[in-house]
Amino acid sequence: MESHRILKESQIMKIHYVTGIAAIFVVAVHILMRLIVPFELSLEYDYIISNYKNIFYVLILESILVLVSVHGFNGIRIILLELRQSKAWENMITVVTISAMIALIAYGTRTIILANGL
Amino acid sequence: MEEIEQPSRNNLEGLKGWLNPSRYGWERISYWFQRLTGVFLLLYFIGHVYETSTIVNGQNAWESFLELTQTVWGHLFLILVIGACTFHSANGIRLIFTHSGIGLGTPGRPDYPYSPSSLNYRQKSGIWIALILSAAAMYYGFNILFGE
DSSP states (O other): OOTTOSSOHHHHHHHHHHHHHHHHHHHHHHHHHHHSSOHHHHTSHHHHHHHHTOHHHHHHHHHHHHHHHHHHHHHHHHHHHHHOOOHHHHHHHHHHHHHHHHHHHHHHHHHHHHHHTO | OOOOOOOOSSOTTHHHHHHOGGGOOHHHHHHHHHHHHHHHHHHHHHHHHHHHHGGGGOHHHHHHHHHHHSSHHHHHHHHHHHHHHHHHHHHHHHHHHHHTTTTSOOOOOOOTTOOOTTSOHHHHHHHHHHHHHHHHHHHHHHHHHHOO
């Protein structure tokens, strides 16, 4: 019954914890980038575009996108699996959450790539 | 001998059970907050990814979207996000320790008044630290957003 699973639930929980801890660090860097200049200035178009052209910051943004999406959608999956248990429900929730996660990562990556070229 | 029927594995109370505050202890409040803040932060993150995507449409599109969010209500919403993010992170670290067996105490004989050793002062302090840190972060965020 369990043999076809790619990852065990215990392994998924480890991924959940690792992505959570890693997200704290990269989100902290993201917030610091808003605080090293006055807040109003940090939201100005030219400043934001210059951020997107900084390769180090682009990697931080992409990491945030992947880590928070994986952590967040797995969290939603865990909540929904606690509400109801059946094989069909579990498969449906897993497919929906993974699809939503991929869609969000793709959309955010598109923004990073396009803004980097502006 | 009559066979005992196995109860359904489904969570029959569903969301109603999840949101019912009548049986709350500190651990249950923290469980509830962890989930509420998690769902709230994911919704905010999706909105934030969409909001920042307007920058690819040029300066006018970016500035008109900023006008929607850089308001008093927008700033109050951001302060809520800061508080939720800090609580979720601090309480999440406590949960990782707890799931690893750290801070649970040693098992003991269940004597009256049957206080479980796992729900000890370390767990309660962890929840309080998460709440205090999130209040401090919200205060700091308030000063940044409304201070000038």
